Amino acid sequence: MIRTLQQDSRFMKIVFIVIISLATVTMVITLVPGIFDNAEANDASVYATVHQPGFLGRFGSGTPVKMTEVNQMASRLLQQQHLPDFLLPYMTQRAGMMLVQRSILKNEADRLHLQVSDDDLRHELETGPFAQYLFPNGKFIGDEGYMNFVQSAFELSRSDFEAQVKSDMEISRLQALITGGTTVSDEAVREAYMANGTKVKFDYAVISSEDLGKTINPSDAQLQQFFEQSKARYATAIPETRKIEYVAFDASSLPGGKPQVTDAEIQAYYNQHIDQYQVKDQVKTRHILIAVPAGADAKTDAAAKAKAADVLKQVKAGGNFAELAKKYSDDPGSKEQGGELPMMPTAGLDPAYAKAAMALNPGQTSDLVRSQFGYHIIQTEQKQAAHTKPLEDVKAEIVPVLEQQKAGAAEQGFATALAAAAKSEGMDKAAAAKGLHVVTTDYVARDGVIPGLADGTALLTQAFTAAEGAAPAAVATGDGFAVFQVVDVKAAHAPDFADYKQHILDDYRQQQVPALLSTQLNKLADRAKALGDLHKAAAEMNIAVKTSDLVDRTAQVPDLGAMNGPGEVAFTLAKGAISGPINAGRVGVVLTVLDKQEPTPDDVAKNFEKTKQDLLQAQDDEVFRVYLGGLMEKYQKSGAIRYAKGSQTQPSLPSSGS
Template structure:
């Protein structure tokens, strides 16, 4: 409920059409090549690009829209999370996000130019009858302003004005799409033929040739492997990775001279003084309320009725009525109604101004008069008040002590490690360690992803060791529970293995290389023999290949070993009964099929699915038409140099970002 009462803040608008729209903006992700070439500079970096309308008004700067850097970054981060991509790809995702937002601006300008803007009345009708009606007007009744705000903030992280503005833009884009592609039609006979294709189902026998089963048949001789090894010399040039022998001295706080450093009162006081702001407590009030909602845009009669109801409840409270019970019975705030109006502890500025003023002017136990906000009429009661203050050192000592201790330990360990490394450079690792009651551990040759025994986390040690030269000065690194001083003793560079030491790997690699050829050969033999015998099962039995039978399946179905019927196996839908397919190579598996049954949809099924199929076909064709429109629009902006980038977009790399 606290979110419902929060003030409207200047949240940078996210692109709501991408979140809730009908994919208007995302139809064409990549703009016409060359449109990124107009690059300038900016002093504060707040604007990524400006999009002006081609023509005089745009050149004069009258019709121009900014694409904000904050919007670009937010959208890129959202796409990174959705696609589960690593953070280092953010620059490339920003480039794609910028393209989408630039398109958004172009389409907005095109819609405005055609007079397709959405009025407040249009918006109200959309919210009452569109896709949000079930949430905002269940049973035709408005859920109330507080619940409306909560719904928006929870699902879209927007304020009410931002949400409504983005719905308007989404409606304008839909109008633009309807205007551009509204004349597209699909002939009825094409719809029927399309569903006839979509609705056809098949049942078939299929003989399965598995690469894994064939692998054991590939038995190369040593001569075969020698030739393979020679021909793939580049492939194996660094097959044996670089390894290093590392000498290190590990220690933790227990090895420090004098043991772990002790924390004094002076240490605690110094930390507290330096971080005193962290222990400031704001003025707070524990509040409960009753809301009698007034819908936005309500007439005077509705407002008066709500006010009268609130006044009656206030009279009951002042006469000794139970606030919590009255809230449960009457409040229109679903977030707090069930708990007797409880909102918990609030801080100044956390709620809308009228509510905020009352909450921090009342004393514990006091009840407000009626408070009017944009949500309706509130009755507020303060239960507790906490004045702003700074928690004393005595109050926070238990929190501070472990932090200070860890800081002291870390600093002491770092100093000890530096001293140890300096001595190791002067007198050697062994003598430096012995002088401190420690010992040197020397690893065997270890790879970069290996394990360092005796330390909690050897990652930093390995990274440091593989970045240091052989015999370089001893260096200290953290090991998670302490430090280590290390020195690289020897390096074995990455190199090609000998034939004998890599023979097992060579067998597996040779088999994998030969498998596709063998799979295709086996499928060809099976197909040829099946057609000679005119019987797939007999041919499969001769070649010792298992045969399976599918269920009656459509194009959207899945078949074991075959996979999706929309893939290469879709050839089954073009076959006639008893017909034997050619070899169908599915990668690690191949099949030969013979059709047992084929059922086309009946006239009744076609009629039943006619409208849905027509809508799908119409949508696809409208999308194609609109894509052409967006492409042409982007070309116009490119020719007019109407997109000015104030930050050079990242160039998509080999990953297709």
């Protein structure tokens, strides 16, 4: 808890000492280059350190942004957005920047005395989003339940969780302070709902860039001229290729065969990785839940308890547990399975539920158990106390790992020796001495394929950085190793016209299409307005006309795309009006409005408050984004953000998505 600093009679003395000391410190800064170089830059556990901006802030230790936090957030972002693993480096930088921004916001909140007390924290936990888990029906679940909840839900200690919540509350207070003055007029609310609530249906004529391209058929002379005028464009159109010779092998080619794993090695691996074989308490149960809504009053709670007691009486009288669960249980995830839950770690269950389930022997049924969700009747089917898996149970898992490790090390050593022999004796002689043979590729590009290799990516990457005739080198191939050498290089060069003619035609068409699309689109729009009829104008130009559904601004329309894009003009037109040319890139469109439905005054009134809140939120977000951007610039310019070596060399200002 942050205590209020107490001033005493020494205060003025300290002020004078600081003032006098500043002159000395300034001289030191001037005379000792690099005194403020990043001392923390060499700490691999730190992504960045955030100091207070300004002169005195450079003396403080600053707030570290830990690399573990960055990596954890990056992994979560990757999973949440369903992105491939190769984007992890990008996501790591993004996560690092988000945590740096958070640290800066925390600094500013502290500076403005927005700190959160322990009483504030307790009130938040009792009334905020965590209340239903920690204080069901206003009653604290206890320290043990609290710690279990924090660990299972967030994988944090209690102190770290509370520090995180306090930090979130501080930043929320800061945001409220910064955005407290934002307003939106009633007229703006009405206009926004009228715009967003309007729906249109329209006919639209579509001119396709792809179709137009097919009508562009230049002569060979025109293409030749285009090719000559675009020499710089085609100077390296044919990429560099290389001829490579290599010797590949896997574990089966090793002298003495595939390495064998000994019992002693298996035991040593087991001992070193004993943590991996710890099994937590697990239990398989059936249950009947009579739910109690969060925050329910005593009367509702009592009614649920009475109903649960009646069901329990039926169970103890010999009733079929599964049938009673299907009939009475309020748990939609298990009732159709007769209340059955799979075997699962108790850490993932409500603490009260887990304690009761583990106290029962298989086949036994509990009395009523109160959890955060309501009243349970629990029947334990199977349970497993925490224990360490014995070596004999996991040996089959360990052996392949050790075999792979030993084979990999043996292959690496063999590859190194083979490369050394090839350097002194030549590839052919070195390969023949080991019963292997040399393969020579055709000329292959950097993104090509090496025949006979499971994965030739690493070989190609190294081959395209090696000099022609450089000493043989070893590289992994997915299922083994290869020793390779670059024997010839063909530099990137311009293609022959005849061989590259189709590519040149495609490029020519791509260059000509935008102007042709604009011409045709303007012609269609002008003709449709002159005739007062889009269908007639489209028929004259042999262009198909389509009809949309009744859509709002959130809709997607075939060919035209999102209605909050170029097609948004439809919402500004009156019924029967014809649009001007709408260039959507790959297509051009002219449309005429068939129907237009605007919100009624009643619709506006019903949705007024929600629309107002949405507008205020958007405005608040924009105000706070600009504020954060200014803070970042201030901290960066003053050198208050010190990035660890390699974490980020050129931090960028936050985007609207930050």
